[in-house]
Amino acid sequence: MSFSLASLAVIAALASGLLPLLRPRSNRVIKVISFPLLGLAGLSGVLGGGMTLLQGVRYQLELPVGLPWLHSQLYLDPLSGFFLLVVGLVTLVAAVYGPAYVREYEQGPQPLFPLTLFTGLFVAGMDLVLLAADAFSFMISWELMSVASYFLVAYQHQHEVNRRSAFIYLLMAQVGGLFILLGFGVLARFGGSFDFSVMSQAVLPDGWATVAFVLAFIGFGMKAGVVPLHVWLPQAHPVAPSHISALLSGVMLKVAVYGFIRFTYQMLGGIHWQWGALVLFVGSASAVLGVLYALMQHDLKRLLAYHSVENIGIIYIGLGLSMIFAGTGHQALAALGLIAALYHCLNHALFKSLLFFGAGAILQQTHEHDLERMGGLIRRLPVTATCFLIGCISISALPPFNGFVSEWLTFQTALQGTVLNNHILAALIPVAAAVLALTGALAAACFVKVFGVCFLGMPRSEGCAVAREISLGPQVGQILLALLCLLFGVLPTWTVAQLETIARLFFPAGMPETTAHGWLWLTPVAPEVASYGAPLVLLGICLAWALAWLWLHPRRRRTPVRISPAWDCGFGPLNARMQYTATAFSMPIRRIFRPVWPISESYQEPGKEEHGGRYRLQIGDWAWSKLYEPIARLVLGAANRLTIIQGGNIRTYLAYSFFTLLLLLLVVSL
């Protein structure tokens, strides 16, 4: 049953992309056909994946297509079911959100059908990656996913910036895919076949196992967006349409994490703790650098893209801890770390897509993408503002919402580091946890900035002063995601119990004590060690709020609230320019952490006619100038050297053929 639902998801996604091609010119037909089918694809993904996860079953299917000696294998187990659920959920919300959003593109210079065509192919590609059970189908689906998303990123190709960002995205996706292919190649050499189940049985010598791991880590890491392989993320996610950005950020990155988990935990077999230490280090670096770069952005979608880098870092911290414990023989703690990482995958998909959908609503209604030109939108877009607030609270990892639970579980996993025999490692794990704490606090600072500058205060531009709330479809989508954020924050025990099914695939003993005390309490390791009663926390907050409100209610009647102008020091009415801007808000952090960014700051004195000077602040990304530009220069330099071969002289070319012939004759005669 769940397998047929999963197949339905793939077929519906393909249909949503391909069927509108029958009448590509009619926008109404396109929207009527493709979005409901996309919604169906999302819904069946949710149901199929959910059922697989809840029942803990596995399915296998062999399709007659594929290479002659290797037919395409499909496999659905709780791990792929979980990720299928995540993909389906965001796809469903995107389908609800889409129709009102793409109205804006109908007036644009490019036609609508490429958008729906490639969205369908993209979702189908992601679902197939999750179902693939042999390297060939995996790579085909991976390429389908990458290329379809390239066309989506390049949808508004009339802008030079978009074309360049899409090109970098495609380039890095291809390079990453190459690394993944090489990783599969190493495994296949020792396993004898490209089938995943055969590769899992392969026994690799230590050195080759590390080589395979490093190749897969780089390949999947490039797609997931870990530092320093993240540079395509902040370029590609802002230029895509917003519901596509939500899909890219919310689910495509998780598909990369899925690939990494499948490769390392299932196919490589024995995990070495050194790999876990590498993953932990890279995860911590991604988390803190991602959030620091995000703090300095004032383009809303680019800021959200950098936050995806940060959250992928947090997921990798959980995975790294899990791998360290697995490598040193602590299976239950490894299961806990894996559960924390998977929970964060789910949470990030929910709140990041919520934030991107909100950003899309703002973009559509105000036509502004720069934070410095927004303000006061809470009165103009109240529903969007409330849902966006819930997204901000969730991503800042604050109780009682979902982001807090996964970070809490990660902290609890890190705390168990004292069981390790290697004391150096036991001393470094708390440092990684402190980095995680720094990241969480900086993320909260960033989202206070975002919400405060964007929604609160007074409007800083004309577009924001007259914006109206977005139509019903997007509102429903956002409300749904916000409710899910609250739900997964208040029912962590049930969620962890389901995720434990996945952890049992790799660590048969699981981590049963976490959920052993009923649905109210989350108790990793043991109740004396730590406990969190999420529903009671929510109840407590509401109770205290109600008590305070009730006590003060009689006074409210006696002394009603008086509205009056804000205090202005006697200088006269305040205007929107006097508020704190986003750049000003993050200035102390910019000064404290200055070496992290390449900053160029300049101030020009006012001229004769002007009142104020001009201030210019430009913040870049060190990865470009330190890593990618030298590589690009190297490649171009080598290419320039090689052009000597192409001299242009006909006789030289003939001489090449002649000498090659001589060489081959010599080789044959030896």
Place this chain on the structure above:
Amino acid sequence: MFLAQLPLAEQMVLTLAALILFTSFLLLVQNRIISLIHTFAWQGVLLFAATCLMALSSGRYHLFISAAMTLSLKVYFIPWQLRRLVEKLDIRREVETVGSSSLIMIGGGALVLFSYYVVSPIRELSLLATRNTIAVSLAVILVGMLMIITRRKAIAQVVGFMSMENGLFFSAVVATYGMPMVVELGVAFDVLVAAILFGIFFFQIRAGIGSLNVDHLNRLHETDL
């Protein structure tokens, strides 16, 4: 619990070891020269207390003599000498801002972890219950060296050198109940002479290049690049 098996005196030695390490960290980032000297004196006091406790708990009363020497030299004489030097050189009011002090302190933390890693095979050889403090004393030595590298004023570098010697002395006391008397007296007199000679050198340096900022000594290079 491991700590519970130790008598109270040895638990206090562990605490004092940690506090000595903390004073080394403080020395890394102190701005004012007088407070630098005072912190160094406090490090000597902690060292004195630790030596007395080791003498009490182990019954080796010759450690009391070492403690007395530490007190007289490291807590009174050398700081007094350095303060006199500061008054004569008239640099009392100078403040040296240590750039990126957070990074330097984190580097110190990494050095502590590194010394623990280096010392772990040696730990097994000592029979003392306080053998864990060998890592701490090596860390004090390394942090003293870090201080010499990162600071620019010559006085601060002298204090760094002295704190390295503190670390050596501490490691001898906690790992092997002190050094043979001859070695200890020799080292103590070397340090004393060094402190006096530094004073003479500082006057010469200042007369030569006009300041005590060792970065200005860069002028003494061979080539003109």
Place this chain on the structure above:
Amino acid sequence: MNGWLLALLQTGLVVFTAPFLAGWVKWVKCRLQARQGPPAWQPYRNLLRLFSKEVVVAESASPIFRIAPYVVFSVTALACSVVPLVAVGLPTATLADVIVLVGFFALGRFFLALAGMDVGTAFGGMGSSREMTIASLVEPAMLMGVFTLAMTVHSTNLATMIGYLLASPFQLYPSFVFAAMGMMLVAVAETGRIPVDNPATHLELTMVHEAMILEYSGRHLALMEWAAMLKLMIYGVLLVNLFIPWGVAVDFAPLSLLLGLLAISGKLLLLGSALAFAETGLAKMRLFRVPQYLSLAFILCLLGMLSHVILEMN
């Protein structure tokens, strides 16, 4: 049921005696400055006065402005129920561990900062910006301190921590010495006392917490100020009960509860006097010296963790 009733009583005790602690600190400070000073129960009179005053809300304020005081107060009041004031083993102690407690304060701070940005004045934005910057530097230090403690007692549950320390024979933990020093620095930064923030200033450029609540009046201001006093009390209770736990009741017998009450009162009064001494002796640092102060706190906690790994683990 007895446990829940006791927990409710304890929460009420924390909530209603927090203003006294703030008043006590202020009284000692005034005495040290050779002034007569207001009596220690003055904060109660301030709160009562504010509750009956009119509330004035700016035109540009949004609903966030009006709900923020309630959120901040209720979250801090919930945190009061988790800290062990008089007894450990209460059912509310299992609701949250230390990390969740930190999360509660973070939630309160989030809404406080949003309220600062809400009206659209420069003071509020400045206060929010500074508060979030300081908070982001405090979190790693605080977490490292918590970890140092948790590595020794193998738990982050407050009741388990105190119970473990009370049950084991007296030992001198170097890691605890460092963690205590670090946590004291962290507590000063989190509760907004000198040298990080001046709770009695009138100058906008020296404010952090005051700048964010500048626009509030009447009962909203009362709730915000009360929440700040609650936070001071909670940090005080955590510091004294985690590092000097003797006197905390481990069962619910009336005698041990009375003893626990006396012990915590004595400890808090002493801590309040120590805080008053520190505030009188130190000057407020400029904002860009605070990172150095907080990195000192982080290094102390880091040294505590390293001391545990090097000196105490076997």
